[in-house]
Amino acid sequence: MTPEHRAEALLGWRIWRVVGDTLRATVWPTEWPALERFEAECHDRPSPFTEPDALPSPHRSPDRGCECGVYAFKRREDAELLAREKVDHRDVLALGRVSLWGRVIETERGFRAERAYPYDLLLLGGTEQLARRLRNRYAVDVSLGLAPRPLHTGSG
Amino acid sequence: MADIGAPVREIEIEPHEEPVPTPAPAVEPALEPEPA
Numbered sequence: 001m002t003p004e005h006r007a008e009a010l011l012g013w014r015i016w017r018v019v020g021d022t023l024r025a026t027v028w029p030t031e032w033p034a035l036e037r038f039e040a041e042c043h044d045r046p047s048p049f050t051e052p053d054a055l056p057s058p059h060r061s062p063d064r065g066c067e068c069g070v071y072a073f074k075r076r077e078d079a080e081l082l083a084r085e086k087v088d089h090r091d092v093l094a095l096g097r098v099s100l101w102g103r104v105i106e107t108e109r110g111f112r113a114e115r116a117y118p119y120d121l122l123l124l125g126g127t128e129q130l131a132r133r134l135r136n137r138y139a140v141d142v143s144l145g146l147a148p149r150p151l152h153t154g155s156g
Numbered sequence: 157m158a159d160i161g162a163p164v165r166e167i168e169i170e171p172h173e174e175p176v177p178t179p180a181p182a183v184e185p186a187l188e189p190e191p192a
Binding site: 119 | 158159160161162163164165166167168169170171172174175176177178179
């Protein structure tokens with residue numbers, strides 16, 4: 001596949017977990033640094049149980065043959081739905097747009113990117129004080145929103 | 157992993173300037189004019 005070339009970063013939607021005044025990925029506890037680009041690395045390390053011939057070779061992330069990369073959705077609604085799946089009572093979540101650049105694999109509903117930085121954030125259920133701390137730390141707009149309603153309620 | 161569907165195309169993006177904010181310069185307090 002011959003890549004298309006662009007000079008403008010793309011914007012996608014994603015969620016983060018807010019731990020202290022730091023953004024973390026929701027699937028892996030990876031920290032997103034402030035005032036530095038987040039750069040995807042593939043951690044698909046070989047298992048001692050796999051065949052040597054089947055070992056994944058080191059590669060630039062993202063790769064079509066792997067699942068690595070910074071994930072983002074095209075539609076806000078998809079990120080909101082994921083927030084409802086991920087919400088718990090321990091951490092605050094942030095929903096927001098993210099700038100994506102470097103190698104980007106566009107998919108049917110989103111993107112996997114090599115480099116990323118938050119574009120703006122909506123704090124889901126946090127406080128004005130936390131919003132101010134995130135705004136100062138990451139230097140992006142941060143607004144306050146309601147905590148997401150958990151997707152799975154009840155015991156049925 | 158979030159379900160974002162199957163790959164559609166690959167894009168190589170090289171922005172003229174990376175969309176990462178730069179730290180704001182420290183603001184020094186304005187000096188009071190000395191009395192004449």
